[in-house]
């Protein structure tokens with residue numbers, strides 16, 4: 001095989017293989033803790049709902065958090081009829097309000113069961129050139145995507161550290177790996193999640209706690225209809241969008257294996273690898289084109 005053929009073959013092998021994108025953690029014992037809980041935020045719809053189903057399917061008992069109370073009820077009913085795990089508690093909470101994280105911590109303490117897995121998934125987009133977007137919506141997005149995620153990790157890690165055991169999953173995005181012109185603040189929040197989570201994973205080495213950063217590409221959820229995303233180049237139901245269930249399956253497998261980064265789907269993995277080797281200018285031109293349909 002000539003040099004170019006060898007290079008193509010190496011890239012192909014790399015993107016076909018889901019893991020590891022970066023080093024795996026040192027945690028290998030993954031059986032659910034007796035009575036241990038899995039908390040999922042943004043669990044009423046989209047990727048969070050699919051994650052709740054996936055964890056329940058594998059026998060995990062859940063605490064579901066979302067601002068959408070009716071949606072939480074619906075997911076709980078689905079899980080109660082279909083899955084091996086159960087929903088121990090639903091918390092209808094707006095994570096951007098002061099005291100939301102304290103309320104979650106209090107509710108967990110009342111359950112008197114250890115939190116084994118924290119899935120910090122809730123997040124929203126704001127789409128459009130920064131000079132035209134609503135600053136209030138962006139500040140609220142930062143409160144959810146960055147502040148609530150950080151506060152929840154901070155508050156709930158202490159118990160895991162005491163028990164020397166736990167799994168943290170943070171939903172970032174491919175938009176956190178490359179800056180996205182037309183979604184500057186959103187991609188900034190996801191770059192924060194990506195960077196914070198990788199750094200946290202390294203800090204927690206040897207503690208029994210792993211941190212998995214989930215980087216989905218465009219996924220077929222309500223996300224595509226909020227925050228101005230209906231103005232983007234992604235149309236609801238397009239073939240290019242991944243099913244949230246596919247994202248959740250990859251996330252679950254990766255989290256249980258202690259992977260540091262999970263990018264569901266080979267096309268998305270190719271984008272992830274390209275983003276890290278291409279000049280940033282070129283990678284940004286590609287993401288601008290994908291998101292807005294323009295160069």
Ligand SMILES: NC(=O)c1ccc[n+]([C@@H]2O[C@H](COP(=O)([O-])OP(=O)(O)OC[C@H]3O[C@@H](n4cnc5c(N)ncnc54)[C@H](OP(=O)(O)O)[C@@H]3O)[C@@H](O)[C@H]2O)c1
Nearest residue numbers: 042045046047067068094095122123173218219221222223
């Ligand atoms: N879909 C994609 O293409 C994509 C790609 C990469 C990464 N992601 C990330 O994946 C995560 C989940 O997104 P998704 O696609 O599943 O979106 P989604 O279908 O819109 O689900 C988001 C859920 O979070 C809830 N939520 C919104 N604001 C909240 C708040 N302040 N407090 C508590 N819950 C709140 C929403 O409730 P309401 O509906 O009532 O507001 C909704 O149930 C996000 O972090 C997103 O950035 C998504």
